[in-house]
Amino acid sequence: MISAAVLLSGCLGGGDGGVASPLAASIRYTTGGVPHIKADSFAGAGYGYGYAFAKENLCLYAEELVTLRGERAQYFGMANGYLGQFGTTFGNVDSDFFYRLLLTADQVAKTKAAASTQVQGLLSGFAAGYNRYLRDTPAAQLPAACAGKPWLRPMTESDAYLRVLQAAITASSLGFIGEIGSAQPPTASKSAKVATAAPVAATSAAYESSPIGQALSKIREHEVGSNGYGLGSDVTDNGRGLLLANPHFPWWGVLRLNQLHLTVANENYDVNGATLLGVPLPLIGFNSKLAWTHTLSTDNRFTLRYLALDPASPTRYIKDGQSVAMTAVPLTINGTAADGSVVPITRTLYTTEYGPMLMDSSFTWSTSAAFAIQDANLSNYKLMDQLLLNGKADSVDSLRQASATYMALPWVNTVAADSAGQTLFANYSVAANVSDAQLLGGCVPGASVGAPFDALLASTGVVVLSGTTAACDWRGAVPAADRPWVKRSDYVLNTNDSHWWPSLDTFLTGFRKIIATGPNAEGQLQNNRTQTGHAQVQDRLAGTDGLAGKRFNLANLQQVLVKTRFLRAERWLPDFTTACLASTNASAAARDACTVLQDWDKTHGMSSQGAILFQELYLALGELNAQSWWAVPFDPANPMTTPRGAANTAAALAQLETLVASTQFDTPQKRRTRPQDVQILVRADGNIAVPGGAKTFYNWNGQKTEVAPGNFIYTADPLTQAGAAGNSYIQFVTWDSAGPVAEGLLTYGQSSNPASPFYSDQTRKYAAGQWNKLPYTEAQIKADAGYSVVDIAE
Known part of the structure; x- marks a missing residue:
């Protein structure tokens, strides 16, 4: 523990945050390089966080500022592009035109005018803190990725608002950067994209497979998602609430999460959690009486x-x-x-x-x-004030009221638990204000x-x-009175399915169709993680999950999560492998594969032989979403026990034959590949085998890459220019008589700078199944082994 404070430029105190300047903050670092910012104003809090954030993410964010300003073609080349937030590559030229068209000075002015004085101070302070770090750091000490680059420039207050505007449209317009930035009428361009035939000539399938259709599917089909559990007094050991926050977000770019703790005592604000890069308030987090998380909602925004x-x-x-x-x-x-x-x-x-x-x-x-x-x-100009108000809530009731005040959560559900043992599921997200008559007429x-x-x-x-x-025509968003929510004392969960089934015996029905359409509508088949989530609660309360007792606590919730259970495999594979091994038409390789799958423990545990083989078969079978794969199809009256049993086993066997003939699974050894063999993150100080399954509750989805003939791994940069997604920030929060008790980590670490000690430290803990304490109180912060202080002011 380092207790000495570093004082920078006129700071008045030894790490207690007791400074008079509006741009003054005490930055207390703890394990993992997590900054706990203490200030007397939101301007000071933003200032402190901007400084701490720039210290670990300067180059990544400086590049994003170039994107926001519409200057990529100038600084990175007009022939080049970049990996967007949902894994799509966008050309720099199209991107620049997109941002110049939509994120304008007028939009910045409207956002600033709508913001409270606290939010205005926070954002201006954040820009000042970022610039302070840039100004004070000698060029020789800047990260190699951006040192001396002409695009490494100070951040303006307008830039801070641009980032907030960008965050609001993450799950909507931002999916169509190329398609908006390049759109031209047929008389103005001879682009190959332009067709002279009427668009109605295309089929539904053609629309689905087009670039816009693919972007729509990425937004709607849980490719970026989350898990959230709110466990209440009826199911916890201590009778208090217990929350799991488990967002599944990209490990690259501006959708990376970053840990922070902001304390502004004069404003009754004290929240520890995580946020998106460049958004200087926790999105997910906890305070003295409440913990919450978010999951991507099904709303048509x-x-x-x-x-x-x-x-x-x-x-x-x-x-x-x-x-x-x-x-x-x-x-x-x-x-x-x-x-x-x-x-x-x-x-x-x-x-x-x-x-x-x-x-x-x-x-x-x-x-x-x-x-x-x-x-x-x-036109969502109140996002930051929404986050601020949510952070001041002290119960699930007040959180729901706060969420309804501005209705400015842009694309997420809320799952929460409080110290009194109550839980909340609420979808107070933004949805286009389309009536059922319009949608169905x-x-x-x-x-x-x-x-x-x-x-x-x-x-x-x-x-x-x-x-x-x-x-x-429609205007605005669906109002709070028409939004689904439920408060319970047992549990709630969401894993990116709709609001329909938040706990085992609760069904929320009759809401606006625009909130959940098509396959996501009320009463539709739920994804594997939703059914797994409910099954994990059932088994815990029945005492049949192999763990002690019949209630939840922080430690066994961690064990439930990391088991990486695959419920659909449990329910489908036994019938399939029986049929496969009985088949006289199956090849020797397919029979061997079926033996592997029969013996598999039906988890994506790191040492589980069969996990990778089933993952690829599962994807080849369309994630078993078609009812034709099941002996007993999904029944909305029995969503916990259906679908089950295998049907069409001959067709499934044909898919397996294709797999075992491929170079990925053409030997017995390859068919027994374990996740720890191929889920690899390359690091200079030693490669890391990354836990989690691509389609399981405990989630990590590396990009499949053939690194040598017949040698496939699931990885992230630098071996491939594609990114990984999945488990990112994870927090477990409960309470005792002294306040919050929290553990968790940020899977990819606080820093995007490979030279930082906080670049892969938490990744190694994650791989080892370890968790950091998440200190909240002054005593917890100062007792942390990584404690150090930097006080700044100007």
Whole structure:
């Protein structure tokens, strides 16, 4: 423990935060490099966190600021691109035009005007703290990735607001950077993306497989998701609440999470938790009486708009018999060519009353029809005040009231538990304010115009509304009174399915269809993690999970999580392997594979032979979502016990034959590959085998890469330019008579700088199944083995 404080520039105290300047903070570091910021104002808290954040993430965030400003083509080349937040690569030029079109000075002004004085101070302080670190750090001590680079520049207050605006549209417009940034009318471009045929010529399947369709599926199909448990007094050892926060987010880029603890005593704010890079308030966390987490919700935060164009011009559309002009937005960016020259690039993009135009190979902009996107979160100006208010809540009741105040949580459900033993599930997320009459009536184009969008809605949940009449218009978001929630004293959970089934005997029904459409609608098949989550609670309360007792506590909740159980395998594989081993048509390799799967323990444990083989078979079978794979199909009246048993075993065996003929599984040894053999994170100080399964409750999804002929691993950078996603920030929180008792970690560490001691320290703990204490009280913070203090002021 290091108790001496480092005092920087006029700071008035020895690490107690008792400073008079509005830009003053005490940064107390604990194990893992986690900063606990203590200040007398939110401006000071933002200042302290901005400094601590820049210390560990300077280059990563400096690059993101280039993205936000629409300057990537200038600094990183007009021919290059980058890996976006959902794993899609975007070109720098298209990205720059996207950001210049949507994240404007006007949007910044509106966000600032809507913000409280506390939030304004927080964001200006954050920028000042970031700049303080940049200003005070000698060039020789800056990280190699950005030292001396022309794009490493001070952060402005406007940049801070741009990041908040970007965060709000993460699960909506941000999925379509290329499709919005490149959208051009057919008369203005000869791009290969532009088709002259009407878009209705495409089939529903073509729309699903198009770039926009793929982006929609990434947003809607849990590729970025989370688990959350709120366990109440009826099921815990101590009669208090117990929370698991387990977001599954990318390990790269701006969706990385970062730990922080902000204490502003004068404002009754004291929250420890984690946030997205550049968002200077905890999104997930805990205070003295309440703990909460978030999971990606099923809400349709946006709708696509089908526009019937005026035959006289592809930049005009017909609405209620009148021709309406789109708004032309001429934009110019700078781009660096291969020879190093910087050239201006001009493009005119178009917006409508609904929002910007977008297009791809199926959602085309023809001479007769085109598409716009209407995003409710583009006018979400209260996100930061929502986070601030949530952090001040002291019970699940007050948290629900806080969430309903602004309705500004942009894309998440809330799962919470409090010290009194109550739990909450609430979906107070933003959803497009579309009525059931609009969604189920004539507003979804279908046979009337020869379009497949009604079929697309049923099969995928994607909402395309007609822009041809004001009767199909919507404004704002679904109000709090129409949102689903439940408070319980046993438990609640969510794993990115809809609100429908938050606890074993609770079903929330009758809510607006726009909240959960298509496969995510009420009463539909739940994902593997949802059923696993309920089964884990059932087995714990029955005492049949192999652990002592019949209630939850912090330690056994950790054990339940890391078991990495695969419930669908438990329910489907026995019948399949029996049929496989009895088949006279199965090859010797397939029979060997079935023996491996029969003997497998049905978990994605690191030493489990069969886990990788089943993971690939599961993906090949469409994650067993089709009812035809099951002997007893899903029954919404019995969601816990259905589906079960295997059907169509011959078709499944054919898929297995394909797998065992591939170079990944063409030997007995390869078929017995364990997760610890192939889930690899490359680090200079030694590679790390990463726990978790791609489709299991305890989740890690590395990118499959063939590193040598027939040698596959599941990894992340630097072996591949694709990223990994899954377990990120994990927290377990309960209470005793003295206050919160919390453990957890950030799986990829606090720092994105490979030279930092906090780059992979927590990853090694995660791999070893260890957890950090998450200190909250002054005594806990000062007693931490990693304690040190830096006081700053200006």
